[in-house]
Amino acid sequence: MDKKREVTSVDLVALTSELNGLSGAKVDKAYLYGDDLLRLKMRDFDRGRVELMIEVGETKRAHTAVPEHVPAAPGRPPNFAKMMRNRMSGADFHEVRQHGFDRILEFEFRREDQDTTIVAELFGDGNIAVLDQNGEVVDCLETVRLKSRTVAPGSQYGFPESRINPLDLSYEDFAARMRQSDTDLVRTVATQLNFGGLYGEELCTRAGVEKTMDIDDAGDEEFEALYDAMERLLDRIKSGNVDPRVYYETEEDEEGPGERVDVTPLPLEEYEGKKSEAFDSFNAALDDYFTNLEDTEEEEVETKESGKPAFDEEIEKRKRIIQQQEGAIENFEEQAEVEREKAQSLYAHYDVLDEILSTVSAALDAGRNWEDIEERFEEGKEKGIEAAERVEGVDPQNGRVRVRVDDHVVNLDPTVGVEQNADRLYKEAKRVEEKKEGALEAIEDTREELENLKKRKAQWSAPTEEEKEEMEGEVDWLSRSSVPIRKQEQWYERFRWFRTSDGFLVIGGRDADQNEEIVQKYMDNYDRFFHAQAHGGPVTVLKTSEPSEPSKDIDVPERSLEEAAQFAVTYSSVWKDGRGAGDAYMVMPEQVSKTAESGEFLSKGGFAVRGDRTYFEDTPVGCAVGITCEPETRVVGGPPSAVEPVTETSIEFEPGQYAQGDAAKRAYREFRERFADTSFVRKVASPDEIQKFMPPGGSRIVD
Known part of the structure; x- marks a missing residue:
């Protein structure tokens, strides 16, 4: 059977009931992984740290997770996560609602200055929308513009048309819906009443009706049985x-529990005979199931930027854990021995201890307080009374008297005798020994993990078929199941940038501040300065040398100059206005000045250009964004003639109707379809990363 990858409407009924028990938890931080997994880190007064996970990609789920199942925080947060942190840090979780019987959850958070609702659409393509207190969309992962509804920043959030909600159906409505069908019982329950295939079959089984019975042959007897079961x-x-279950499926000759295939809030009669594991809560069951959905046998090892798993670090980590566990075992042994010695000492000094306990008990019964009792023992010590000399003090808060026996000080309960106090110490020794047994089991598990890591390191060291292919020649990166991530941050990445077909670096400002910085700090004597004739274009500089190298007077091929001119025109208002071409000019750095002509004023980011200019007339706009896989894995963008030859795959854009962010999301989805390793695309080419190379204004993908 296929593995479950999406929560059902029935699941959400159970989930909302449990999640509302977290009401009052306070939001610490929000994280976004790729473009489909949202994590809210919260604090609850009773439970401590709470991690809420919402995923709306190929896998669709929502549940809390134990810290060990939470992925490490991603790097620089995308704009969506930044927005959520600003709106929700310190907000209180108020409640979660299921929208009718649909696979939609509304998470409501309250803060003194503003309320926020997160809508998780766990159906179709999936989506997460953040709404303000008026129901207006602040931001969303996917923009939706349909005749029936709109989900877009600045608009009122539109729910999809609601389906039948069996939670609200009377028997008469239920029977009427059933009679309207033209198929059999199980398909009617699954589709017309929105229970889905599994729960459609489950209800038929619980009702004791024939699943394949045609509706025309069914009557009130069958309908009443189904309604009662529902x-x-x-x-x-x-x-x-609830009584949550995670179900497993095994092959006939397979040992062990097998693979997880489903998670349900109740045991299902449809799964009778399948191996299953019970959980205390549905959240815990969902967490276990979805955490282990992909890899059920071995733990993932964190991967370095080079793409090589960090085996050495993990091996050293396991060795440190084993040392700590061995130290804990020694402590448990010593602690258990001390408790037994204390118990034996009580029996060795039975008479004098019995006298002490009797004296304290009688004094308490007589209404004396602990301060008086302690004073009486001090008086006894002065008189040389043995029982008094053994008393080290009293503990009024816990109702105990501290007595020295042999080399130990023991807290004794005066309300019971010596035997009961000794028995308590023996039980404590036994409890500590049980902790030791648990530690012994844990250390064996850690040693097994260590051996597995060593074996996997050895296997990794041997070249795989893909690595042999990489060493021997061309690699089909698009079909590779795993693409290693190799990237080194560069100084120019915070600007707009690309490399020409001849390898020259071209940089452009994103705003007035960057325009100033590029001219004053990074433009050298023999570089080339470009600017579009149209208003609102970036300063564009073609570098003939790196910042750390001496400036050189070299010839720049015409092809590179034309690409730099196209870059200047594309990222100007020409694209934003929807035009297909514009003019640009080029000058040398000494022709660029911050000194205005007499009577004129230069705004921030503006420059005076003097002398002759080289013009590039009717330069067509052009932008392509692609992904490189070697020597580095990264997104690059710029003129198509410069980008397409150096990327594994690329997408060309033209001025169009889609906002910059929406066009980037469309490109991201297209890249995910082209690469077999979709996780690689999520890590390297997120919509935010693609958007950095998009021209300002509307765009669309060139067919």
Whole structure:
């Protein structure tokens, strides 16, 4: 059977009941992984740290997770995560609602200055929308513009048309819906009543009706049985009376539990005979299932930027853990021995200890307080009374008297005798020994993990078929199941940039501040300065040398000059205005000045250009964004003639109707379809990363 990859409507009924128990938890931080996994880190007064995970990609889920199952925080947060942090840091989780019986959850958060609702669409392509207190979309992962509804920043959030909600159906409505069908019982329950295939079959089984019975042959007897089964199932789940299960499937000759294939809030009769594991809560079951959905046998080892797993670090980590566990075992042994010695000492000094306990007990019964009792023992010490000399002090808060026996000071309960106090110490020794047994089991697990890591390191060291292919020649990176990530940050990446077909670096400002910085700090004597004739274009500089190298007077091929001119025109208002071409000019650095002509004023980011100019007339706009896989893995963008030859795959844009962010998301989805390793695309070419290379204004992908 296929593995479950999306939560069902029935699942969400159970989930909302549990998640509302977290009401009052305070949001610390929001994280976004790729473009489909949202993590909210929260603090709850009773439970401590709470991690809420919402995923809306190929896998669709929502649940809390234990810290060990939470992925490491991603690098620089994308704009969506920054927005959420600004809006929600310190906000209180108020409640979560399921929208009807749809696979939509509304998470409501409250803060003194503003309320926020997160809508998680766990159906179709999936989406997450952040709404303000008026229901207006602040931002969303995917923009939706349909006749029936709109989900876009600045607009009122539009829910999809609601489907039948069986939670609200009377028997008469239920029977009427059933009679309207033209198929069999199980398909009607699955589709018309929105239970889906699995729960459609489950309800038929619980009702004792024939699944394939045609609707025309069914009557009130079957409908009443189905309605009763549906009510009992949903009422139990709504009340929180769940018994969650994770189900496994094994091959006939397979040992062990097998692979996880489903997670449900209740045991299902449809799965009778399947191996399953029970959990205390549905959240815990969902966490276990979805955390282990891809890899059920071995733990993932963190990967370095080079793409090579960090085996050495993980091996050293396991060795340190083993040392700590061995030290803990020694401590447990010593602690258990001390508790046994204390118990034996009580029996060795039975008479005098019994006298002490009797004296304290009688004094308490007589209404004396602990301060008086301690004073009486001090008086006894002065008189040389043995029982008093053994008393080290009293503990009024816990109702104990501290007594020295042999080499130990023991806290004794005066309300019970010597035997009961000794028995308590023996039980404590036994409890500590049980902790030691647990530590012994843990250390064996860690040693097994260590051996597995050593074996995997050895396997990794041997070249794989893909690595042999890489060493021997051309690599089909698009079809590779795993693409290693190799990237080194460069100084020019915060500007607009590309490399020409001849390898020259071209940089452009994103705003007035960067225009100033490029001219004053990075433009050297023999570089080339470009600017579009149109207003609102960036300063564009073709570098003939690196910043750390001496400036050289060299000839720049005409092809590179034309690409730099196209870059200057593309990122100007020409693209934003929807025009297909514009003019640009080129001058040498000494012709560029911050000194205005007499009577004129230069705004920030503006420059005076004097002398002859070289013009590039009717230069067509052009932008392509692509992904390189060697020698580095990164997104690059710029004129198509410069980008396409150096990328594994690229997408060309032209002025169009889609906003910059929406066009970037479309390109991201296209890249995910082209690469077999979709996780590589998510890590390297997120929509935010693609957007950095997009011209200002509307765009569309060139067919």
